Amino acid sequence: MGGARKLAGSFVVPGPCGVAVRDRLGHLTPRDEMVLRAVGAHQGRLASRDLKARCADGLGHGADTWAVRKRDLTKESSSRIAGAITKATHDQWALARRCQAAHIQTLEAGIRTLRHRLSLPVGEKGTKRAAGGYRSRGEWFRKSRRLAALEARHAAVVADRQAGRVRVVRGGRRLLNTRHHLAEAWLTEDRWRERWEAERWFIAADGESGKRFGNETIRVTPDGEVSIKLPAPLAHLANAGHGRYVLTTRIGFAHRGQEWADRIAANRAVAYRIHLDTGRGRWYLTASWQRPAVQTMTLSAARARGVIGVDTNADHFAAYRLDRHGNPVGGPRRFFFDLSGTAGHRDAQLRHALTRLIHWAVRVGVAAIGIEDLDFTTEKTREKHGRRKRFRQLISGIPTGKLKARLVSMAAEQGLSIVAVDPAYTSRWGAQHWQKPLATPRRTMSRHDAAGIAIGRRALGHPIRRRTAPPPHDRSDRAGHRTAQAGPGTRGREGTRPPTTDRPPGGPSPSGTRKREPSASNTVRDAPSTQQWVQDSLTHTG
Incomplete structure (x- = not known):
């Protein structure tokens, strides 16, 4: 395998660094749902506006522009909500940049392959490592047109990346394109609109260690009470002090519930997100937190x-x-x-x-x-x-x-x-x-x-191939088969296998009795099979 490429070393994959659990917000009253929809729509508009401003900043983004955006959002919400929105915006913009870089790599791979195959004569056969030429002149012409299209697309994406432009859709590009294929998706326009608006809502808050129960904006008490700090324009909807709205439902995380309870009891940061599943008509609350480095x-x-x-x-x-x-x-x-x-x-x-x-x-x-x-x-x-x-x-x-x-x-x-x-x-x-x-x-x-x-x-860390067996003319009980594995540090691992008994080869048997030679006329000569060494693990059924 002289042409085989160099193999990368094996490594242990790092463990997870975060935890997320979810529970249903069941038995909500109509007023609870009205407040959640109002909060989600209001903060969703703020998130859309902030994302637009961030995309307009492009590569010129800095601490000053971030501070300006956060101050503008604080006027219509609160400082903590503004911080959560701007953080989500930065994460979304960074994800779009990574996807843009991956798209450029995919285009470059396609362009390299097309150029290679177009440079070969029509009908030339390929190898295991490289494709050959195209089968006909017609296919060669169509692929040359595709090469021109990919090169134009690649130039446009590279220009966008150099300028800091990204393409982002709040709510998802796939759901946006579904608007043009409602019949295939088994959706009506009203149902699609409801789903589209729900995906663009923003009801989330990052946790803060040292604050009460680990989060001031969306607070969940140990007994499962959920309350939300309302933004300033919706403060008139509050049913509790300090502009908070307390939901009538209670939650309790069945999975990792004790771990979550220990965190909020110690006032450690826990982030929360509330969203609506329009297909089921159910509201859910997701709690997440970071784990210490393991x-x-x-x-x-x-x-x-x-x-x-x-x-x-x-x-x-x-x-x-x-x-x-x-x-x-x-x-x-x-x-x-x-x-x-x-x-x-x-x-x-x-x-x-x-x-x-x-x-x-x-x-x-x-x-x-x-x-x-x-x-x-x-x-x-x-x-x-x-x-x-x-x-x-x-x-x-x-x-x-x-x-x-x-x-x-x-x-x-x-x-x-x-x-x-x-x-x-x-x-x-x-x-x-x-x-x-x-x-x-x-x-x-x-x-x-x-x-x-x-x-x-x-x-x-072992090679894939099995150990080499002896030559066919020496494959007998005297030498033994060399297909069994041994530890890398075992002495004599490359030598022949030892005999099956405790006596030296050619010596008397341990019992002192002599084995009778089998008769060649009426006995099948299968005696050597009892002396053959077989790899234990190949027959082990544990």
Whole structure:
């Protein structure tokens, strides 16, 4: 494999740094809903105006312009609400800049591929590492037009980035485009308008350590009482002192409730957000807070008890357990999920599959899960894969970003570490070195199962390939098979295996009796199979 690219080193993925829990605001009175809608619409207008001002500042933004914007917002709300709005605006602008940079990289990748293929003669075959020329003159002409379109688009995006311009839609660009396809979305104009307005509302507040219950704007007491500090123009709607409105409902977080109660009892910062799910007609309150930095487990500690290698696919996780020496233990495990349907259904399927994977990892006693550090950003362009539309849809459907975030946060709760490895050649080398040797009449090994072994071995720091067996003319009980694994520090690991008995080769048996030679006429010569050394982990079913 002289042409193989250099592999990146494995590393332990840092754990989560924040927590978010949600509870429903049930049994709200009509007045409660009226106040929440009024607050959300008023602060949403302020957030839209502030985002417009921030985008107009572009690269010229500084502390002075931020102070001016915050003072203008404070007049129509409060200092804390103004701070929350400006912080959300800065985060949204920064996210738009990162998306803009990723879009430029995607365009550049497509332009490079098109230029390369257009430079080749028509009909020239490609290789495993580079695509060939186009099939016909007509396809060559159409791709030349697409190259011109991508170059023009790239120049426009680069000019916007250099000037500090971004394209941001409060409420979401996808929902905005749905306005032109109401029939396909099964929405009426009124229903779309209600959803659009709800997405543009702003009812959120950052926490403040040292303040009462960790938040002055949206306050939640230990017994579940929720109150909101109303903005100045809506102060006449208050039903409590100091311009506050107390909701009639009570909440109690079922998940992490004790952790949340401990934080507010110590007056530590907790951020809150209230939003309306228009599809269900329900109001929800989300609480979030930061966690202290947790010391990440070292790579050697993560490898100490073995790992579980996981190969990510479009409809399942293929997992295999390996001991610390890199030996496969037991059989392959597959955790299926269905990524069709709504976003909520896809997210639930992914969480359910990860939950089963993590529970299995805890049950077998490993300390880490090895997974590929996947990123299909530049791998799903039609310029690279051409007519392979189904393949592009396949890799586009794998939720790599959400998968990593979910797996890291869920594994941290069970004390497991995530080891990310370079994904190069794991499927190819896994199938080459592990698929056939592990296949038995009772065990079906797929290419994905073998890739799970390759990922696990790379996470452990071992090479993917198995140890080389002796030459065929020397494959006998005298030398023994050399396919079993041994620790890197074991002496004689490259030598032949020892005999199966305690006596030296050719010496008398421990019982002192002599074995009778089998008769060649009526006995099947299977005696050497009792002397053959077999790798224990390949037959272990633990």
